[in-house]
Amino acid sequence: MFGLTGLRIPIIQAPMAGGPSTVALATAVRRPGGLGFLAAGYKTPHELAGQITALRAETAGPFGVNVFVPQRIPELSSISGYWNELAVEAGRYEVTLPEVDLSDDDYWDEKIALLNDHPVPVVSFTFDAASEAVIHDLHSAGSYIVVTVTSLFGARKAVAVGANALCVQGPEAGGHRGCSDLVGDPDATPLSVLLSTIDAEISVPLIAAGGVATGAGIAAV
Numbered sequence: 437m438f439g440l441t442g443l444r445i446p447i448i449q450a451p452m453a454g455g456p457s458t459v460a461l462a463t464a465v466r467r468p469g470g471l472g473f474l475a476a477g478y479k480t481p482h483e484l485a486g487q488i489t490a491l492r493a494e495t496a497g498p499f500g501v502n503v504f505v506p507q508r509i510p511e512l513s514s515i516s517g518y519w520n521e522l523a524v525e526a527g528r529y530e531v532t533l534p535e536v537d538l539s540d541d542d543y544w545d546e547k548i549a550l551l552n553d554h555p556v557p558v559v560s561f562t563f564d565a566a567s568e569a570v571i572h573d574l575h576s577a578g579s580y581i582v583v584t585v586t587s588l589f590g591a592r593k594a595v596a597v598g599a600n601a602l603c604v605q606g607p608e609a610g611g612h613r614g615c616s617d618l619v620g621d622p623d624a625t626p627l628s629v630l631l632s633t634i635d636a637e638i639s640v641p642l643i644a645a646g647g648v649a650t651g652a653g654i655a656a657v
């Protein structure tokens with residue numbers, strides 16, 4: 437099974453759903469010895485399978501696929517007020533606001549089945565840890581499992597269900613963070629402190645994520 441210590445360069449490309457994590461980007465990170473990633477979020481299983489095949493054809497070596505763990509679907513009433521506020525701003529710029537889409541990322545079962553039937557070296561989960569049963573099956577298929585965590589609570593949960601490594605994401609990440617909507621607001625502890633806190637209790641390898649953009653930043657973590 438793959439291990440993070442086997443990387444020639446300890447750099448892991450963030451899996452960004454919605455298009456940025458292309459086969460070309462993953463290949464560019466993978467070739468010199470880093471870990472390239474594909475993002476399964478917002479893709480159909482067919483699209484994901486095509487990208488996996490294309491990446492395997494580009495270079496040898498390990499790569500990962502990131503999967504969104506399904507979240508609780510919110511009530512329309514909980515976000516209608518925000519939508520109405522946005523609609524006023526949209527009107528100022530003559531932009532038509534789309535209708536609210538309450539669906540989550542689709543095809544969870546199909547994507548997990550794809551990764552079991554056609555194993556990849558690394559599978560990572562964001563917005564929560566997958567179940568112990570799902571992780572067990574992926575382990576049996578030969579995949580190394582990474583879970584994104586934003587707190588010590590999340591780290592404990594991920595390790596308990598079988599995570600091989602944790603992607604520790606600090607508040608410096610900006611945008612949104614990869615925490616479950618079931619645990620409330622993510623921990624606001626700075627990345628450096630969060631890494632130390634988790635490292636003091638958890639023995640699996642940790643990946644630092646959030647605002648790391650320079651050589652000095654890499655050295656600090």
